[in-house]
Amino acid sequence: MNHAARYYTICPQGLKIKDVRDVLAQGLLLRLGDEAAEKIQGSRHFLEQKLSQTERPIYGINTGFGSLCDLRISDREMEQLQLNLVRSHACGMGEEIPSDLVRLMLLLKIQSLAEGHSGVRLQLVEQLIALFNHGALPVVYEQGSLGASGDLAPLAHLSLPLIGEGEVRYKGRRRPSAEVLSEIGISPLKLASKEGLALLNGTQFSTAYALWCVIKGEELLEWANCCAALSMDAFRCLYSPLEAPLQRIRKQEGQAACAQSIREYLRESEIGKQPKTQVQDPYAFRCVPQVHGASWGVLQHLRQIVQNEMLSVTDNPSIFPEEDKILSGGNFHAQPIALALDYLGLALAELGSISERRLFQLLSGQRGLPPFLISKPGLNSGFMIVQYTAASIASQNKQLCTPASVDSIVSSNGQEDHVSMAANAGTKTLRILNNLRRLLSLELMAASQALYFRLPANTGKRLRPLLKAFQKHIPPLTEDRILAQDMQRAEQFLAKEKP
DSSP: OOTTSOEEEEOTTOOOHHHHHHHHHHTOEEEEOHHHHHHHHHHHHHHHHHHHHOOSOOTTTSBOSGGGTTSBOOGGGHHHHHHHHHHHHOOOEEEEOOHHHHHHHHHHHHHHHTTSOSOOOHHHHHHHHHHHHHTOEEOOEEEOOOSSSOSHHHHHHHHGGGGTOSEEEETTEEEEHHHHHHHHTOOOOOOOTTHHHHHHSSSHHHHHHHHHHHHHHHHHHHHHHHHHHHHHHHTTOOSGGGOHHHHHTTTOHHHHHHHHHHHHHHTTOTTTTSOOOOSOOOHHHHTHHHHHHHHHHHHHHHHHHHHHHHTOOOSSSEEETTTTEEEOOOTTOOHHHHHHHHHHHHHHHHHHHHHHHHHHHHTSOOTTOOGGGOSSBTTBOTTHHHHHHHHHHHHHHHHHTSOSTTOOOOBGGGTBOOOOOHHHHHHHHHHHHHHHHHHHHHHHHHHHHHHHTTTTSOOOTTHHHHHHHHHHHSOOOSSOOOOHHHHHHHHHHHHHOOO
16 A cells, blocks of 8 residues: 555545545545544444343344344354355346446445444444555446345445455456455454444445446536537537527526537637528537536436435444434435436436437538548448447437336345335446447547538637547548547547546
8 A cells, every 4th residue: 555645534424526536536545534433433332332231133233134134143143144144145246347336335335334323343444445445346246236225235245355255356357355355464354243234235336326427427418518519510500509698598507507618619610600501400409508408407416416325324223322222224225316317317318319410410411511421422431330330329328218216126025125226227327328428429520520621610719629639549531441449549538538
């Protein structure tokens, strides 16, 4: 571990989306603040006192789990109960989730435990922080959570390395956790009462997906505005739909924000100053502020839901030392996140849908542009099949927009009779997000190619250096070539650069 590195300090109710951006972008390490440490220790002390003073059943601490909650567990078996819980619930399948999402899961679980209502030992939280800081990231799978009673299977896989089991990704390799723990000088934990349950209950898998999709969705919304601006000039569109008076009378904040963003991109455009003969443009250009603005509004709404969930305690039961209570409830039910993710998927898919339509219009051979944006069309097919690919991706996004949150399958022998399916909402929304990036990259390619035919007239001043940088990676198409590599480079450009 690099002790000269910069740290983010975990505090109760302290984590903000901006902090998450900084942790990911700057590679910050984590440390526990004094207040968080005191709350964790106070909660644990209270729980241990209660266990020593009562023989009454407390769910998941001296009872079984799920539909086995009425089965009493003896004091001498409580530690084995927690170990068995983690092992038995590690039932994930499917693809391994990306490392950035595992980092988010660890960060969110640490934050939740630091609120001081989970009854775990300080040592357990410090061990989670050590895994994060060493970059020993648990191998977690996409499938296995119903988004109720917590994201059980994914969080079980996240927790296995604490006890020296399962696998981690460390320095680019997938390895047994026990080997890596030994290498970095960490001893496996023996879980104490309540700790396995506190690790596995919670919405951290679903919330990590929601958080990631909000952060990256905001970035792609700005790219959507940028690509729309380039396409509007490439298609020699009227600027009147962007003017402030139109936005003022609509009373939609997102519409006004997106129109202003596009106006800034197009400022000092030479193409914009050229005379136009059309009275109106197709909706894919004319209604950009309305469509992009609606998605802007969804992202703003989702930001608040995700921010609230990041600071929530979602395991069960919860410890309340000040009220002298241990309460069992349903805070692990991820319905708020499930609905939010489905809503976000719709908003992201619409940004991709209208982008594909702008691409289609640019290839149509109108307004002085050659068909399919290529010289000698017929001999050359140009961008014809780029639009096929875009149509395929846009259509897949529509299919992925089928909501997960309206589904529920009874589980745990009827004890868990309504589930949120937030995890499925998260994994499909991430696919929509990645598809949106691909669609915007294809529009950017087409707009760049179309603007090549508009020279010597230039687009907006702010867009020129961006276009120049992009054309270094993907030069204008003068005759047919294999475009698959260009398309991949365009997607990488969007992933790495900012508009």
